[in-house]
Amino acid sequence: NAGVTQTPKFQVLKTGQSMTLQCAQDMNHNSMYWYRQDPGMGLRLIYYSASEGTTDKGEVPNGYNVSRLNKREFSLRLESAAPSQTSVYFCASSEPGQGFHEQFFGPGTRLTVL
Amino acid sequence: TQLLEQSPQFLSIQEGENLTVYCNSSSVFSSLQWYRQEPGEGPVLLVTVVTGGEVKKLKRLTFQFGDARKDSSLHITAAQPGDTGLYLCAPSRDEYGNKLVFGAGTILRVKS
Secondary structure, eight states: OOOEEEEOSEEEEOTTOOEEEEEEESSOOSEEEEEEEOTTSOEEEEEEESSTTOOEEOSOOTTEEEEEOSSSBEEEEESSOOGGGOEEEEEEEEOTTSTTOOOEEOOOEEEEEO | OOOOEEEOSEEEEETTOOEEEEEEOSSOOSOEEEEEEOTTSOOEEEEEEOSTTOEEEETTEEEEEOTTSSEEEEEESSOOGGGOEEEEEEESOOTTSSOOOOOOOEEEEEEO
16 A cells, blocks of 8 residues: 555746645545645644545635545645645544544655745 | 644753653644654654553654543653654644644753
């Protein structure tokens, strides 16, 4: 099992460009999440999808959109990138009905917006 | 939103030393998780503490959940360079049963 995979691993954008970050999981989890991580601020939730067909805003959703394409895939889109969106982005998945809701994280996408 | 405060923010120690990091909140949690994130990787779950006063051990790591279930600590005995990383705490569930709120974390650097 690959767990949670993310593409790309690195990306440099110019202000105003758009891009989509891809995430897939092979653990048959219902819930998926997108976080951003900035120095000194830990992980902040951008959007999450409790189950296929649903998405909800997290703590910092402005400037982002998401699509839960199917049970495996959850993408994050930046329509018009801004320097403030320079960050490391993590996708995670979990199965709320199992145990204590452990989240499994991908390796991250390091995004720089110039 | 449940606020989690982790302290210290940064800790740099020599190999072989002991250390404790803390996770505090004004909210009561049904359970709390500790994750470790190594440089360039995503966080990985270390442990979940569930019962007030509970102590769990994972090799040289000892996790304690406060009696009132508002705080937790992580103690590392004889730290090694492999312990270097960011230690994050988070409640297992928020009041909606879904999304997690993470603390800002403690960055630990163990020098050999």
